[in-house]
Amino acid sequence: MPVTAPNAEGARTVALLQQLIRFDTSNPTGDTAALAAFLRTQFEPLGVQTDVIVAPNGKAVHFIARLKGDGSKKPVLLAAHADVVPVERDKWSVEPFAGIEKDGFVYGRGAMDFKGGMAVFARAVMRLAEQKVPLARDVIFLAEADEEEGQYNTSWLAKDHWDKMDAEFALNEGGYILQGADGAVRQVNVTTVEKTSVVLRLRTNGPVGHASRPLPSNETANGKLIAALEKLSVHEPGIRLIPQTRGYLEALARQNPGPTANAVRKIFAVADGRTQALGERELMAAQPANAPLLRALMHNTMAITMIKSGQAANVIPGQAEAIINARLLPGATTDQLIDEVRRVVGDDAVNVDFATPVSQEATRKYYQAKSNIPESSTDTELYRALRTQAAAVWPQAQVVPVLFEAGTDAVAWRERGVPVYGIYPYPLDADILKGMHGHDERIAVRSLYEGTDWVYRVLLDVAKK
The missing domain is CATH 3.40.630.10 (Zn peptidases)
Structure with missing residues (x-):
């Protein structure tokens, strides 16, 4: 005991x-x-x-x-x-x-x-x-x-x-x-x-100007970055169940018959995306205290963790930068992640790369090696x-x-x-x-x-x- x-x-x-x-x-x-x-x-x-x-x-x-x-x-x-x-x-x-x-x-x-x-x-x-x-x-x-x-x-x-x-x-x-x-x-x-932790950097550039003469937001570094982050903040990557997550949910369902178990059954209906999404919403409602953990187990995730821009209160900055911390499920690649971020942002003026002190290719190979660890x-x-x-x-x-x-x-x-x-x-x-x-x-x-x-x-x- x-x-x-x-x-x-x-x-x-x-x-x-x-x-x-x-x-x-x-x-x-x-x-x-x-x-x-x-x-x-x-x-x-x-x-x-x-x-x-x-x-x-x-x-x-x-x-x-x-x-x-x-x-x-x-x-x-x-x-x-x-x-x-x-x-x-x-x-x-x-x-x-x-x-x-x-x-x-x-x-x-x-x-x-x-x-x-x-x-x-x-x-x-x-x-x-x-x-x-x-x-x-x-x-x-x-x-x-x-x-x-x-x-x-x-x-x-x-x-x-x-x-x-x-x-x-x-x-x-x-x-x-x-x-x-x-x-x-x-x-x-x-x-x-x-999961593999990946740190991405979003960078934008724009004209520098006096804050008393505002520029159109879609032209400024800050405006471009804010628009990109707004899209990312509401983006929901799809559900992907690896064996360990499936086992976790099965155990959760055994302990919680009723709404939780019913929701898990819908999530396991992988051939039906609508049913799966409905099951996830029902699971979050049935397990509100555990919702952040459950969501993280079923998805690749992205969190905006740092934003940097400007050096003076009266100057429109010429560059803005944000750091995104992504957590990738086993089997997901950084190439897929970067492609997804670029697709969601939908703006070629927003540069997306690894936040790294070494080369981009060396960092890519590092993450690739980590993702292949059994x-x-x-x-x-x-x-x-x-x-x-x-x-x-x-x-x-x-x-x-x-x-x-x-x-x-x-x-x-x-x-x-x-x-x-x-x-x-x-x-x-x-x-x-x-x-x-x-x-x-x-x-x-x-x-x-x-x-x-x-x-x-x-x-x-x-x-x-």
Whole structure:
């Protein structure tokens, strides 16, 4: 049964998370040096081998702890990113880097994404060391840098330090453990494949002029860009169901007979586009709290994230630019994406290309390589342990291999053929999900207790002699 009552192991995870939150690792600038040094003080007294790898910028610092086994099996690795996104302090009800516990939650930037996961992963490995569990394989814990933003991420780390992070299989962030209004967990989602994150740039040019003499909007850089963004903002890419999304929807329908199940059946009517679109609208109405996630699982998506134009309030600018963050389903290509954006915009005066510091062709090849990375097999010892031990902790839950709608640093392993399974290792609901990258980010203390129990059980399952 779930370990939800106060207990020493869960309390240690909560305390560790509070300490981790207190290191401001906002990216930019992504300075994780102090956090890495702190982790070393936690692992080394337990006899765990540690490494600290500093990137050329002196700020992106990766921490690696290796708990040794007898080597009869290849290692299992647990990776969690140490950097977090910035905060708007005035929008928070608490200090975002204080690690405050109140009303059954730990608040702070990274509490859910992903220092909470780091605390759960780290404590599971520490517990193996503390209890001197005999191991058949090394257990590696990695606190990675530059996952949210920057060039010194796990792909950089793997180029020169692959021997320190090679494993038979790995855990990373990803799938959500969803709980209902009653607090019961009924679905444990384990990521086996991810969307590809693509950053596009839209640029327009026009005459420069004095703001007191406005020009026709269809001639100005700003006017052209605004018209293009208006079209993109209402554009709805079509539904495409990959096997993982189909499995997710099937599980959702089993748990929710009635309107949700009826909507899913219509979405599966792939030969009838109108019925499929109607099913999606009905599903959004039946599952309003989960609508953004469900939409992301079924579509390629585009979000306007940055707009840049002008240098003075009284000058009509000659150039305007917007950044679009697209997330592509497996099988979709960047050529298709750019063609779609150009078709929707319908204006040759709007230049569409990759936002990249390198060449357009090099970036295209990079995205093409990422899109060809195979999904992680569910026929491994680690995936079976995740499923078995989830049933022990959450008996009512079904485990489902799913698509992750965002992106992670798992690509460094996947492109080398190492299966990676993505989890947010604690139950959460739609309200907690909204806090990811938002204000008052938090995670429930009870969820940390249950996640700690689950991951420790999984490590015993796959690593114990």
